[in-house]
Amino acid sequence: MKYTLITLFCLMTLSAFAQLKPIESGVFKWDDFKVIPNNDRVSRPILEGVSTHLDYLEMHATTQNVGAKPSTAHANEDIEEIIIVKEGTMKVTIDGESSILGANGVVSLMPLQMHSLENVGTTPLTYYIIRYRSKKKMDVSRGVASGNSLMVNADSLPYRSTSVGGVRSYFDRETAMCERLEMHVTTLDRKVASHEPHAHDETEIILMISGETAQMIDGQEYTAKAGDFYFMESQSVHGIRNINDEPTTYFAFKWK
Template identity: 35%
Template sequence: MILFKKVSLLIFLSILVLITKAQSDSLRSGVYDIESIEGKKLQGKTSTVAVLNMHASTLEPGKTNHPPRALMDREELVIVKEGSLTLTINGNNKTLSAGGIALIVAGDEQSFENASDKRVSYYVIGFKSLSPVDINRGKMNGGSLLKDWNELVVKKTDKGESRPVFDRASSMFERFEVHATTLNAGQQSHQPHMHNQEEIMLLMGGNVTMHIGKNNFNAVAGNIIFLTPGIVHNLTNTGKEPCWYYAIKWYQDTEAK
């Protein structure tokens, strides 16, 4: 009987450890300082993404990140922080300056190079959806996309500026939408609200206060904001200069229309 109780206790503790680990692997709504995290890397799972990986990288002049390779099970967003980054996708290359953004769909061969004489810094956000990858869907909806900052269409607003990047299906999602927002000093992104989609906001410049749930968080350039579905949120530019950020949102199959 004593042995049985010990075995039962060990099984219970093992299950508890597994549950705790699973919960700790899930990303929570909040502001993350990617630069201060060990390895400059944040990884976890969400309600719609099996693996969400975000990291900051640098390349010295003349260096490449890796030989050309294709990622068959995930797609990536690449955003240049400072400097110039040359991306080669399926043999075609393009150089992006600070603020430039790329979507690399699953199955496309990729590599990055710093062809300049100065260090380049950039962010990579990788998505491996819980839904099966659909490489053909990604290709049929435009494939990989590279946009330099000065190529984005500017739409003036009463609060600042908006720059749509894309809104379409991809290899990971039925609908994937990215835009850049610039807010003048003192302006709010919108009134506190919630939505059913997960969202990432990458703050590229300025100082803001991020309202999430019942709490307020300070955020500065380089911080990543992650929002789970159904949580009340909004952003206020509390600095003296304009702030700007990329807003990234993806939709489940039933929400894509």
């Protein structure tokens, strides 16, 4: 039987997706990520697999050197993205509209929108990209009705004090891929737990910004510092606490 090159490529692609494994709950360490130099930037593959609500989930980090060329403008046909600035200054352009984001700036990017990322600062720009596709049918109109793509700077958000520190809420909304996508930053100002261990239907990532924490996930304890993150699958019992007297800050975002 003869195959065209396009057919062979499609078969290889489908086979690759079929072989993706479920991502297990646990901790992912920044220092363990492989560093791949590529001209004016560096990439760090982090994870790739499937989860309860997603038939594709991939995460990587990129560092653009000062003066690096912007990423090639492109649109994702059936992939949604979250982009998080770890450090540096990023110019984000989506369908011709640009914003400047600093550290802890976040982009919630809908499918089918042309976008590019550029380092416009005087230091290297490092950012995380989380790419995902839902097991359910994509609903672009739902994402558009909920605000379309968002570009959010941390300093534009109010800080709400809590009994253990404080919270900045980024968004809690529907998207093209998610029935719910919620994201916030929590600060624990002392050696204290954020809350009692709990479980929920949403899958969750906690991405460390500063300080050190311990997280109990289904009876096993993990620790993490800046750049590391915890992954909790749907219905995993988990609870996080600050393990030092100094404040700790982290992103928490979850989806279903």
